[in-house]
Amino acid sequence: MKRFGTLSFGHYGPLGGGRSLSAADSMLQAIDLAQGMDELGVNGVYVRVHHFARQQSSPMPLLAAIAARTERIEMGTGVIDMRYENPLYLAEEAAAVDLLSGGRLALGVSRGSPETVVRGYEVFGYTGSEDPRGADIAREHFDLFLRAIEGEGLAERDPTSPFGGGTGPQRVEPHSPGLRSRVWWGAGNRDSAEWAGRKGVNLMSSTLVTEADGRPFDILQAEQIDIFRSAWxxxxxxxxxxxxxxxxxxxxxxxxxxLYFGGRQEGDGIGIIDGLRTTFGKTYAAEPDVLVEQLKEDAAIASADTLMLTIPSQLGVDFNLRVVETFAKHVAPALGWEPTR
Known part of the structure; x- marks a missing residue:
């Protein structure tokens, strides 16, 4: 494990006991947490993107604000649902954030996870899918997005324009040359992992896989990683x-x-996601020395270079920063990690 960071769902709303977390609170706390992690030498901070939900839905302003308050930490998404995106506008925004951050953007994209609404991407104006889950729209948008961030000319110049004529195709601006190497595809099964390898983008795998054949979650996930690297x-x-x-x-x-997590250590789970039998990874909750031994036995963690800790953002900056600091001091070094300085 060369790198580790956090993956936040950015939940806000009622917390119980008469307490509530606003959307503004959620974003401002994400910035404060990222700043604290940057000072600890943690490698990355990543946010989940969900529409029509009390979570992060428009990550670029948040990531730009994090970039302004940090110096070294990588920032990104896990993942942007490409069914909802104008790929050229996303390319412009992503390039701008990448340039502002000095090349620290790591953009995770995919078809997206199950929604709180029915075919919400159609409300955003993206219709015509022949797939019940909109996977065809997501991949079409992703292909155009890649062409844009690669600098391909996509619109013909107007030779009569008062703002600079000429002929030939024009790329979208701004353009960040290194961004293409920091794009990830969120894969949930072997086919999508293989597809990502063929496309030449990085692989982001979550706490679930849409497969269930009786084998442990980490073994299924490690197999997907092997398939991805072979395809690459x-x-x-x-x-x-x-x-x-x-x-x-x-x-x-x-x-x-x-109090919060004692007794939460549990095995893998099986459930249904989008009509598919799915294996969910277990929660690890134990004393640091026990965690080290458990995580060393996780085949997918051993195969990956980056580990993202899913954090309970509703519990606030102080709690989450302490969790991250404890992991950085007492667990991560035994897995091969060294802080960035």
Whole structure:
């Protein structure tokens, strides 16, 4: 494990006991947490993107604000639902944030996860899908997005324009040359992992896989990673791709830790997502020395280079920063991690 960071769902709304977290609170706390993690030398901070839900839905302003308050930490998404996106506008926004941050944007995109609404992307104006889950729209948008951030000319210049004539195709602006190498595809099964490898983008794998054959979650996920890397090599892409996995991991150190997460250690789960049998990864919650031994046995963590800790953002900056700091000091080094300085 070369890198680790956090993946936040950015929940806001009622918290119980008469308490509530506003959308503004959620975003401002995300910025404060990222700043604290940057000072600790943690590698990345990533946000989930969900529409029609009390979570992050428009990540670029938030990531730009994080960029302004930090110096080293990578910031990104896990994942942007491409069914909802104008791919050229997303390319412009992503390039702008990448340039403002000094090349620290890591953009995770995919077809997206199950929604709180029915075919919400059609309300955004993206219709005509022949797939009940809109996967065809997502991949069409993704292909055009890649062409845009690669700098391909997509519109013909107007030779009579008063703002600079000429002929030939014009790319979207701004353009960030290094962004293409920091795009991830969120894959949930072997087919999508193989597709990502052929496309030459990095692989982002979550705390679930849409497969269930009786084998443990980490073994299924590690198999997807192997398939991805094989497809990458067979396609002739240069270098080595990055691979991230997400886990719910809580070092139990204080009484508060035990109150919230003691007894949460549990095995893999099986459920149905979008009509597919799905294996859900277990929650790791134990004392740091126990966690080290457990995580060393996780085949997918051993195979990936980046680990994303899913954090309970509703519990606030102080709690989450302490969880991250405990992991950074007492768990991550035993897995091969060194802080960025």
């Amino acid at each position: 090599r067979e396609a002739g892409h240069p270098g080595e791709p990055r691979v991230s996995v997400s886990r719910s991991i809580f070092p139990l150190v204080t009484a508060e830790d035990h």
